[in-house]
Amino acid sequence: MGVVIEQELGTVHGDEMILNIGPQHPSTHGVLRLKVHTDGEIITQITPYIGYLHRCFEKHCENLTYEQSIPYTDRCDYIGSMNNNFGYAVAVEQLMETKVPEKVEYMRVIVAEMNRIASHLLALGTFGLDVGAFTPFLYCFRDRERILDLFEMLCGARLLYNYIWIGGVSHDFPVGWVEKTYEFLDYFEPKINEYNDLLTYNKIFIERSADVGVIPADVAISYGVTGPNLRGSGVRWDLRKDDPYGIYDRFEFDIPIGTGAMGSVGDCWDRYYVRVRELEECVKIIRQALDALPRDGDVHAALPKKIRPKAGHVYSRTESPRGDLGYYIASDGSDIPSRIKMRSPAFTALSCLNEISRGWMISDVIAILGSLDIVLGEIDR
Amino acid sequence: MDFAGIIGIINAKFGEGFASIDEEVSADTVRLTPEQWGQLAPFLRKTPELFFDAMMCITGIDEGVESENLAVSYNLHSMKHNHKLEIYVSMPKSDPKVPSVEQIWRVADWFEREVYDMFGIEFEGHRDLRRILLPSDWDGFPLRKDYEFPETWHGIVINKMKEGWE
Numbered sequence: 226m227g228v229v230i231e232q233e234l235g236t237v238h239g240d241e242m243i244l245n246i247g248p249q250h251p252s253t254h255g256v257l258r259l260k261v262h263t264d265g266e267i268i269t270q271i272t273p274y275i276g277y278l279h280r281c282f283e284k285h286c287e288n289l290t291y292e293q294s295i296p297y298t299d300r301c302d303y304i305g306s307m308n309n310n311f312g313y314a315v316a317v318e319q320l321m322e323t324k325v326p327e328k329v330e331y332m333r334v335i336v337a338e339m340n341r342i343a344s345h346l347l348a349l350g351t352f353g354l355d356v357g358a359f360t361p362f363l364y365c366f367r368d369r370e371r372i373l374d375l376f377e378m379l380c381g382a383r384l385l386y387n388y389i390w391i392g393g394v395s396h397d398f399p400v401g402w403v404e405k406t407y408e409f410l411d412y413f414e415p416k417i418n419e420y421n422d423l424l425t426y427n428k429i430f431i432e433r434s435a436d437v438g439v440i441p442a443d444v445a446i447s448y449g450v451t452g453p454n455l456r457g458s459g460v461r462w463d464l465r466k467d468d469p470y471g472i473y474d475r476f477e478f479d480i481p482i483g484t485g486a487m488g489s490v491g492d493c494w495d496r497y498y499v500r501v502r503e504l505e506e507c508v509k510i511i512r513q514a515l516d517a518l519p520r521d522g523d524v525h526a527a528l529p530k531k532i533r534p535k536a537g538h539v540y541s542r543t544e545s546p547r548g549d550l551g552y553y554i555a556s557d558g559s560d561i562p563s564r565i566k567m568r569s570p571a572f573t574a575l576s577c578l579n580e581i582s583r584g585w586m587i588s589d590v591i592a593i594l595g596s597l598d599i600v601l602g603e604i605d606r
Numbered sequence: 607m608d609f610a611g612i613i614g615i616i617n618a619k620f621g622e623g624f625a626s627i628d629e630e631v632s633a634d635t636v637r638l639t640p641e642q643w644g645q646l647a648p649f650l651r652k653t654p655e656l657f658f659d660a661m662m663c664i665t666g667i668d669e670g671v672e673s674e675n676l677a678v679s680y681n682l683h684s685m686k687h688n689h690k691l692e693i694y695v696s697m698p699k700s701d702p703k704v705p706s707v708e709q710i711w712r713v714a715d716w717f718e719r720e721v722y723d724m725f726g727i728e729f730e731g732h733r734d735l736r737r738i739l740l741p742s743d744w745d746g747f748p749l750r751k752d753y754e755f756p757e758t759w760h761g762i763v764i765n766k767m768k769e770g771w772e
Contacts, residue, residue: 279740576716
């Protein structure tokens with residue numbers, strides 16, 4: 226390929242350059258290698274190479290019982306572990322056709338939405354970091370730290386919780402946890418404006434992200450882009466509203482979508498801003514769930530000691546912070562699953578990188594990658 | 607649209623008995639041969655009443671050591687009509703080939719590469735079929751039930767999986 230430039234002295238043949246980004250590069254959010262073909266500084270093609278963090282999740286699951294797989298799901302998306310536990314538990318319960326106690330349903334929603342806030346805070350902070358704004362990152366982590374402290378009080382772990390189990394949760398909220406969570410919400414709600422002042426309406430940030438890396442709605446659907454990335458493209462689609470699981474149909478909340486306020490619909494700024502607005506919605510859901518939380522009751526459904534779903538299969542999906550998190554579980558009637566497949570939202574979001582980055586500069590690719598909010602643990606499994 | 611309605615439209619186009627329902631696998635799954643899937647896929651995407659525009663998941667399945675079959679399961683969803691369909695395509699282990707749908711649903715590009723990587727199922731017509739998660743020079747297809755773990759890879763010793771632990 227290359228370009229041919231006509232000059233006075235004759236014809237100059239430009240050449241294509243291949244640039245390697247990663248696998249150890251802070252902007253790749255983990256171990257991701259990008260082979261970037263550039264023409265000057267304009268990108269002609271990107272080939273992502275993944276698999277550096279492959280830990281054989283699916284093969285392990287075929288050798289473990291249903292309960293033993295839960296800690297492994299934590300380690301796939303280590304930023305939103307509660308949501309991974311939740312998705313897996315919902316899938317197995319659907320396969321077993323069991324119901325969990327009312328109290329557990331509320332507890333699950335509370336911890337999952339808390340985790341969504343923590344995950345979005347990390348996404349916002351590191352996106353700022355990628356495009357050169359260091360300060361907002363520290364503000365985001367200051368507040369994320371409070372959520373992690375609450376989770377530490379809840380189950381002893383800060384990142385990998387193993388909290389939501391099949392048919393229940395590992396144990397009840399400790400004394401004083403609910404009050405502390407209310408306190409956190411009161412503290413956190415005004416802070417969202419602080420992020421807006423610091424980063425969202427920052428002129429330099431808008432210049433870097435608005436109109437960059439636009440994903441049109443039809444391309445997003447065809448590439449299986451889901452979650453905040455899809456909503457950034459203006460598609461009002463959220464599993465919590467459109468295909469509710471658990472008790473999400475009982476809560477009042479909005480689904481923010483990208484409107485192209487700073488550029489065009491589906492650009493990096495829209496994807497970023499959808500996450501900011503979702504923070505407010507998460508707070509709304511948690512407040513409603515805490516208000517309605519039954520005070521007493523068991524936190525485990527009555528299940529047999531060994532879980533043996535009848536032969537069959539199920540595909541169930543839940544809304545994780547990154548999008549549709551699907552589990553395909555096939556059972557042969559024994560206590561060990563015959564196949565577990567995890568459909569991870571970051572995997573499909575990354576697959577459209579080549580499509581949306583062509584024609585942009587190398588520095589824009591870093592912004593696009595940051596706005597997609599990928600977690601490599603989940604992509605490689 | 608419900609499952610029976612979807613089956614009705616498919617059978618009206620391709621002839622009665624084309625889409626058979628297999629109660630053994632699941633009540634709402636259509637079981638097809640690879641050739642049938644090749645015919646049906648564009649129809650599912652383009653027909654206005656069905657309009658399956660989102661491919662949710664593609665799962666490779668090994669039906670067990672005794673069975674002679676591998677299978678691919680496709681979970682489809684329509685954003686417009688909000689209905690779902692699962693297609694189950696099985697093929698013999700000796701010659702695992704299935705038509706690629708990568709140009710119909712772009713997300714299938716990476717999903718099919720993953721299934722190829724783990725099960726060795728060839729997707730005919732895929733433009734870039736190579737390993738995705740494993741190194742390109744890996745031997746064998748690990749998620750097959752009869753897979754045997756290599757002892758070393760480029761001089762690195764691979765730990766054996768423990769068996770029979772509670």
